[in-house]
Amino acid sequence: MELRQRKDRATVPDPDPDHNENTATTTASPPTTARSTTVPPPLTPPSTTASACRRCFVLTFKLLASLVLIAAVVAAVAYYFYFEETQLFLMRFFRDLARSKAHARLHGGQSHAMLAVLTGSEDLLPIPEVAEGGLSLTAEELGSFNGVDGTPLYLGIMGRVYDVSRGKAFYAKGRSYHHYVARDATRSFATGCTKEECLVPSLVGCTEQQKQEALRWLELYEHHDRYTFIGSLRLDPVADLVERELLEEKALEAAQEAEAEYAADPMAGGSRVKAAQRMSQRAAAKYGGQERNLDEAISYWKSALLLLGEATAGDTDETVLTRADVLVSMAAAIQKQRDYGQANEFYQEAQDGMETALGVAVAQAHPTYARAVSDQAAATFMSKSAAEAVPGFERALVCYEKALGAVPVVEGGKDAPGDADAKDTTATAEDVPSTPVSRLEIEVANTQLNLGTALLAAADDGQDQSDSEQRVRATQLLKVLVDTYANGTDRRLIAITKAATRMLAKPLES
Numbered sequence: 001m002e003l004r005q006r007k008d009r010a011t012v013p014d015p016d017p018d019h020n021e022n023t024a025t026t027t028a029s030p031p032t033t034a035r036s037t038t039v040p041p042p043l044t045p046p047s048t049t050a051s052a053c054r055r056c057f058v059l060t061f062k063l064l065a066s067l068v069l070i071a072a073v074v075a076a077v078a079y080y081f082y083f084e085e086t087q088l089f090l091m092r093f094f095r096d097l098a099r100s101k102a103h104a105r106l107h108g109g110q111s112h113a114m115l116a117v118l119t120g121s122e123d124l125l126p127i128p129e130v131a132e133g134g135l136s137l138t139a140e141e142l143g144s145f146n147g148v149d150g151t152p153l154y155l156g157i158m159g160r161v162y163d164v165s166r167g168k169a170f171y172a173k174g175r176s177y178h179h180y181v182a183r184d185a186t187r188s189f190a191t192g193c194t195k196e197e198c199l200v201p202s203l204v205g206c207t208e209q210q211k212q213e214a215l216r217w218l219e220l221y222e223h224h225d226r227y228t229f230i231g232s233l234r235l236d237p238v239a240d241l242v243e244r245e246l247l248e249e250k251a252l253e254a255a256q257e258a259e260a261e262y263a264a265d266p267m268a269g270g271s272r273v274k275a276a277q278r279m280s281q282r283a284a285a286k287y288g289g290q291e292r293n294l295d296e297a298i299s300y301w302k303s304a305l306l307l308l309g310e311a312t313a314g315d316t317d318e319t320v321l322t323r324a325d326v327l328v329s330m331a332a333a334i335q336k337q338r339d340y341g342q343a344n345e346f347y348q349e350a351q352d353g354m355e356t357a358l359g360v361a362v363a364q365a366h367p368t369y370a371r372a373v374s375d376q377a378a379a380t381f382m383s384k385s386a387a388e389a390v391p392g393f394e395r396a397l398v399c400y401e402k403a404l405g406a407v408p409v410v411e412g413g414k415d416a417p418g419d420a421d422a423k424d425t426t427a428t429a430e431d432v433p434s435t436p437v438s439r440l441e442i443e444v445a446n447t448q449l450n451l452g453t454a455l456l457a458a459a460d461d462g463q464d465q466s467d468s469e470q471r472v473r474a475t476q477l478l479k480v481l482v483d484t485y486a487n488g489t490d491r492r493l494i495a496i497t498k499a500a501t502r503m504l505a506k507p508l509e510s
Helices: 003-011 044-081 083-107 110-119 165-171 186-191 208-223 238-263 270-290 294-307 317-336 340-358 360-365 368-382 386-406 421-427 438-461 469-484 491-510
Strands: 152-157 160-163 228-233
Touching: 083 110, 152 186, 152 208, 160 208, 160 386, 165 208, 165 360, 186 208, 238 270, 238 491, 270 294, 294 317, 317 368, 317 438, 340 360, 340 368, 360 368, 360 386, 368 386, 368 438, 386 438, 438 469, 438 491
Parallel strands: none
Antiparallel strands: 152 160, 160 228
C-alpha cells in the first residue's frame, strides 16, 4: 500500500515548481508543452513623458538663469572697473534716443531716424543764428542760475544758453547732470570728462570726432521739446589762449625729446633736421589719423619749425625743403580751421623761402612749391572770390608741369606727360628730389578740378566779360580730366573724376 502511494506521487507532475513540497496534490493535470510567444514592449506611461518634459524645462531654465547671472556679474564688474566709460556710454545712448525723437518729429520716420542717429550716420539738424539784440550773459551771470533759491536751471554749450528747468530730475542739485548747470562745459560734452578742469568752454586740442560729439549735444538742447533757448554767452578768449599754450608746451616737450634722441644717435649726427622731420611725422599722424586732431597737428608742426630755426643763407637744401614742407602742411591744417589769412601767410613764406634758397627755377620745379601755390589758390577761392583764385590755379598747373618735366615719372610703363619748352628752363632731375608719382598725379588732377570749378563759379558770378569763354574753357578742361582718368583704379582719382562729371552736368542744366 505504501509502495503504491509513492508510485502515484512520482508520476503526477507538479504544475507549480515553486509549490510547497508539503502541499498535497490531489488532482492530476495533463502535461504542458512549451511554445514561443512575443512579448510586446511595455508602454511608457503618460506620467513618464511629462516628467521628461519637466526635467528638460528645468534644465533650460537653469541654463538661462546661469547665463543671466554671468552677464549680470560681468556687467557689475565692468561698471565697477569702467565706471566712467559705462556712464559715458549710457549718457550718449539716452541722448541719441532723445535726438532721434527730434529727427523723427521734424523729418518723419521714427525707426529710420533712430537707426541713423544711433549709428552716427545722421545729418545734424540746423542750429539757427543768434538774433541781434537778444539776451547775452557773462560767465558770472550764468553762474547764478543754478536752481538754488528758486532760480531756473541754465546751462551753456558752445556759446549758447538753454533753460533746462523742466529736466530737474537730471539737472537739479544732487542729480547726475548738475555739474553742467550754471556754466559752459562744452569741453566736457565733447570728451566725456567730468573733472573740474574739463568743465570749460574751450575745445582747443580736441579731436574732430570729439568736436562732433559737442555738436550732437548742442543739437539735443536746441531741438528738445522740454528745453528752451535763452540767449548767448559772452565767452572769455583767454581760456582758449591758455589751452593753446598748454598744447604747445606739450608739443615742445615732444620736440625736445626728439632732438635729444637724435643728438644721442651717432648715425644721425645730432641732426635737428631729422628731429624736425620726426615731429612732422607725428603731426601728419594727428592730421590724417582716425582720431583727427588739427590743434595737436598744428602744435607739432610749430615745434618742428622751432627745431629748424630761422631761415639763413647757410641752410642746406634738406633744411630748406623740410621747412617748406612743414609750412605748407601746417597751412593746410589751419585752412581746415577756416583761418584763411594765417594759412595764406604760411603758403607765401614757404614759396619765398624756397625761391631765396634754391633759386626761382629750381623752386618752381619742386612739387612742394606747386602744392603751396595750389593750396594758396584754394584758400583764395574759399575766402575771397573764384575770379581771384583762377590765376593761382593756372600758375600751380604750370609749376606741376615743370615738376613732372624735372622728375622722371613712370606709370604703367608710360612716361608721364611733360612740357618740352618748360624742360629747358627748369631744374634737372638731380636738382629736384623725387616725389611719389601717385601723389603728384593726384595733386595735378585735383588742381585741374579746382581750376575748372573756379572758372565755372567765376562765369556764374559774372565777374568777367568773357563769361561764355570761361565756361567753354572749364568744360573742356573737365572733359579732358574725365577722359584721362576714366579707367583709373585709384580711389582718389575716381573721386576726382566723379566730381568733375558732376560739374560738367551743371552747365548743361543751365
